Amino acid sequence: QVQLQESGPGLVKPSQTLSLTCTVSGGSINSGSHYWTWIRQPAGKGLEWIGRVYSGSPDYHPALKSRASISLDKSKNQFSLKLTSVTAADTAVYFCARETWQVIGTTPYNWFAPWGQGLLVTVSS
Amino acid sequence: DFQMTQSPSSLSASVGDRVTITCQASQDIATYLNWYQQKPGKSPKLLIYSASNLEAGVPSRFSGGGSGTDFSFTISSLQPEDIATYYCQQYEDLPYTFGQGTKLEI
Numbered sequence: 001q002v003q004l005q006e007s008g009p010g011l012v013k014p015s016q017t018l019s020l021t022c023t024v025s026g027g028s029i030n031s032g033s034h035y036w037t038w039i040r041q042p043a044g045k046g047l048e049w050i051g052r053v054y055s056g057s058p059d060y061h062p063a064l065k066s067r068a069s070i071s072l073d074k075s076k077n078q079f080s081l082k083l084t085s086v087t088a089a090d091t092a093v094y095f096c097a098r099e100t101w102q103v104i105g106t107t108p109y110n111w112f113a114p115w116g117q118g119l120l121v122t123v124s125s
Numbered sequence: 126d127f128q129m130t131q132s133p134s135s136l137s138a139s140v141g142d143r144v145t146i147t148c149q150a151s152q153d154i155a156t157y158l159n160w161y162q163q164k165p166g167k168s169p170k171l172l173i174y175s176a177s178n179l180e181a182g183v184p185s186r187f188s189g190g191g192s193g194t195d196f197s198f199t200i201s202s203l204q205p206e207d208i209a210t211y212y213c214q215q216y217e218d219l220p221y222t223f224g225q226g227t228k229l230e231i
Binding site for chain 1: 180212221
């Protein structure tokens with residue numbers, strides 16, 4: 001079955017750029033009806049959707065739109081997140097996930113599954 | 126943004142108890158709501174999609190219901206392995222948003 005795995009540095013200095021990659025195995029990133037998504041979770045807190053990419057232009061959380069960039073690398077079956085000008089508020093566990101969209105009849109179904117195991121990124125000097 | 130409010134924030138129950146969590150949306154989201162389970166140190170796992178549909182392989186003691194702005198998630202007979210934090214999530218519109226979570230303890 002499809003599996004996702006995050007990779008990247010666990011420590012980033014303030015004002016620098018956070019760069020993470022999600023490697024997809026067991027299936028193609030080119031498959032239809034799927035968006036490829038980043039979600040984060042500060043320690044002890046809830047989940048925040050960062051953004052997603054399909055084959056076209058990405059979608060971002062409005063609060064992060066000016067700093068976030070999500071892209072696909074179909075040749076490597078990977079997708080990536082870049083977040084610029086990071087601060088301590090960006091310290092979190094970052095998850096990549098597959099978003100599935102289906103329409104059955106007139107009813108849209110959508111969910112996140114599977115998820116990567118998560119990667120803790122700490123912003124500190 | 127659609128605000129999702131879960132209650133309670135935490136819940137202590139006993140094995141075999143029936144447990145119900147509620148999730149309220151700030152606007153009508155029809156049935157565009159999912160429920161996830163997150164165990165400590167793990168990534169979230171999809172349990173229920175579109176408010177009431179059980180994900181394949183998920184035990185039948187889990188169920189969900191509701192539409193519009195008010196939703197519920199129920200564990201019919203709590204098991205020790207159900208200790209986790211549970212999140213609702215709306216997909217009516219971007220940005221997708223999650224509830225703040227309900228931490229379930231035994």
